[in-house]
Amino acid sequence: MKITILVFGKLTEILPQQHLELADEPTTVGTVRARLEAQFPALKSMRYRMAVDKKMATDDTPLTENAEVALLPPFSGG
Amino acid sequence: MQRYQKQILLNEIGVDGQRRLSETRVLVIGAGGLGCPALQYLAAAGIGCLGIADFDTVDVSNLHRQILYQTDDIGVPKVTAAARRLQALNPDTRIEVFDEAVDTANALEILARFDLVLDGSDNFPTRYLVNDACVLLNKPLVYGSVFRFEGQVGVFNVLENGRKTNYRDLFPEPPDPTEVADCNEAGVIGVVPGIIGIMQAAEVVKIVTGAGKPLYNRLLTYHALTNSMYEVEVFPHPEAALHAPENAEALRNMDYAWFCGGPSGAFTDIGPAEFDALRCAESPLIIDVRNAGEAPSVTEFEHLCIPLSELSHNLHRIEKNRPVIVFCQTGVRSITAANVLVDRLGHGRVLNLKGGIIQWKTKR
Numbered sequence: 001m002k003i004t005i006l007v008f009g010k011l012t013e014i015l016p017q018q019h020l021e022l023a024d025e026p027t028t029v030g031t032v033r034a035r036l037e038a039q040f041p042a043l044k045s046m047r048y049r050m051a052v053d054k055k056m057a058t059d060d061t062p063l064t065e066n067a068e069v070a071l072l073p074p075f076s077g078g
Numbered sequence: 079m080q081r082y083q084k085q086i087l088l089n090e091i092g093v094d095g096q097r098r099l100s101e102t103r104v105l106v107i108g109a110g111g112l113g114c115p116a117l118q119y120l121a122a123a124g125i126g127c128l129g130i131a132d133f134d135t136v137d138v139s140n141l142h143r144q145i146l147y148q149t150d151d152i153g154v155p156k157v158t159a160a161a162r163r164l165q166a167l168n169p170d171t172r173i174e175v176f177d178e179a180v181d182t183a184n185a186l187e188i189l190a191r192f193d194l195v196l197d198g199s200d201n202f203p204t205r206y207l208v209n210d211a212c213v214l215l216n217k218p219l220v221y222g223s224v225f226r227f228e229g230q231v232g233v234f235n236v237l238e239n240g241r242k243t244n245y246r247d248l249f250p251e252p253p254d255p256t257e258v259a260d261c262n263e264a265g266v267i268g269v270v271p272g273i274i275g276i277m278q279a280a281e282v283v284k285i286v287t288g289a290g291k292p293l294y295n296r297l298l299t300y301h302a303l304t305n306s307m308y309e310v311e312v313f314p315h316p317e318a319a320l321h322a323p324e325n326a327e328a329l330r331n332m333d334y335a336w337f338c339g340g341p342s343g344a345f346t347d348i349g350p351a352e353f354d355a356l357r358c359a360e361s362p363l364i365i366d367v368r369n370a371g372e373a374p375s376v377t378e379f380e381h382l383c384i385p386l387s388e389l390s391h392n393l394h395r396i397e398k399n400r401p402v403i404v405f406c407q408t409g410v411r412s413i414t415a416a417n418v419l420v421d422r423l424g425h426g427r428v429l430n431l432k433g434g435i436i437q438w439k440t441k442r
Contacts, residue, residue: 009225045388045391049249074202074248077264078111078199078223
C-alpha cells in the first residue's frame with residue numbers, strides 16, 4: 001500500500017515530505033507513526049497530530065491505498 | 079455610512095451586516111504581528127468596539143511586522159500607540175485598552191465583556207489560557223499563529239453540525255518548552271503574521287455578518303514559500319476536557335506558565351564578569367545548549383554540549399548538587415534551558431549567562 005506523508009512546521013527539519021510503501025495491510029495511523037519514529041528518532045520528542053485525508057486522526061484510524069497523512073505540530077508565534 | 083459604502087454594496091454584508099459589525103465587541107489579545115493587521119482591518123470595517131490587551135512596549139525589532147507602530151512609537155506601550163492609530167483611522171470604533179498581561183486572575187473578567195475573541199498572542203501559556211477562558215464563557219475564538227513561513231487559522235468554540243471543538247481538541251496539552259521557539263528565537267518575516275492576522279479579521283467579519291463559511295471545526299495552514307493552503311477538519315479529542323479547567327475557580331487556580339514550561343523565575347541571570355568569577359570559585363557544570371557546530375566555538379573553559387532540543391533526554395547527565403550555568407548564542411534559548419532544569423530536574427542552583435556567549439566573548 002502506498003501513502004503520502006506531508007510535513008508541517010518544525011517537523012520539516014526532521015523528515016522530508018515523502019511517499020511510503022507499506023507492506024502490512026490493513027494498517028493504521030499508529031503503524032505509520034511507529035515506522036516514522038523508528039526511522040526519524042527526533043520525532044519521538046515532538047508533539048504533533050496526524051491527519052488522514054484532511055481529517056484529524058487518532059492512532060487507530062485505518063489507512064487506505066493512496067491516503068494522504070499530514071504531520072501537524074503546534075505553532076505558537078504571533 | 080459613506081465610510082462603509084463599498085462593503086455594504088456586497089450582498090453578503092449589506093446594511094444589515096454593517097449594523098451587526100457596529101454592534102459587535104471584539105477583544106484582540108496581543109497587539110503584535112497578528113494583532114496589528116487584525117485590529118487595523120477590524121477598525122476600518124466599523125467594528126463597534128475593539129478591546130486591545132497587551133502589556134508590552136514597542137521595540138525597534140517589532141516594526142518590520144507590527145505595522146500599526148512607527149519609529150517614534152519605540153518605548154511607548156503598544157496599547158497606547160495602537161489605540162491612537164486606530165482611533166485616527168476610525169473615530170466610530172470605540173477602543174478599550176488593557177495595558178496588562180492577560181492572566182488567570184483577570185482573563186474571565188476581561189473576556190466576558192466581549193462577544194468574540196481574536197487570539198494574536200505569541201506563547202503557549204496565553205494561548206491555552208485564552209482557549210480555556212473562551213470555553214468556560216462560551217465565546218467564539220478566532221485562533222491564529224505562525225511559525226517561520228507558515229501560519230495557522232481556525233475558529234473554535236462554535237457549534238456547527240452538532241460539533242464544537244476548541245484548541246485542546248487539537249493539542250490537549252501544550253508541548254515541551256524546548257520543542258517550540260517563538261518569533262524572537264525562530265525568526266519571522268512580516269508578511270506571514272500579516273496574512274494570518276488579516277485572515278483572522280476576515281473570519282471575524284464572516285462570523286458577525288453570517289457571510290460564507292467561517293473555519294468552524296477546521297484548521298487552515300498557509301505556507302508562504304509555496305503559496306499553498308492545507309485545511310484539516312477537527313474533531314473532539316477524548317483527552318481535551320481532562321486537562322482543561324472545569325470551572326472559573328479551577329481556571330483561576332491553574333498555573334499556565336508552569337504547565338507550559340514558561341518562566342518560573344527560579345534561575346538567576348549572570349553577566350560575563352560574574353560568570354568568570356563563578357567559574358573559578360565554584361567549578362560549576364557549564365552547558366552549551368546551542369546546536370552542534372554553531373559559531374563561535376568555545377575552547378576557553380570546559381563544558382558539556384547538550385542542544386536545547388535534547389536537554390529533556392539528558393537530564394540524568396546533570397548532577398543536582400553542583401551549580402549549573404547554561405549558555406547559548408545570545409541568552410534566549412538558555413532561558414528555556416534554565417527553566418527546564420528548574421522545573422523538570424528540580425535543580426536548586428541554575429544560572430543563565432545573560433547576553434550569551436557572544437557578549438561574553440566581546441567583553442573579554
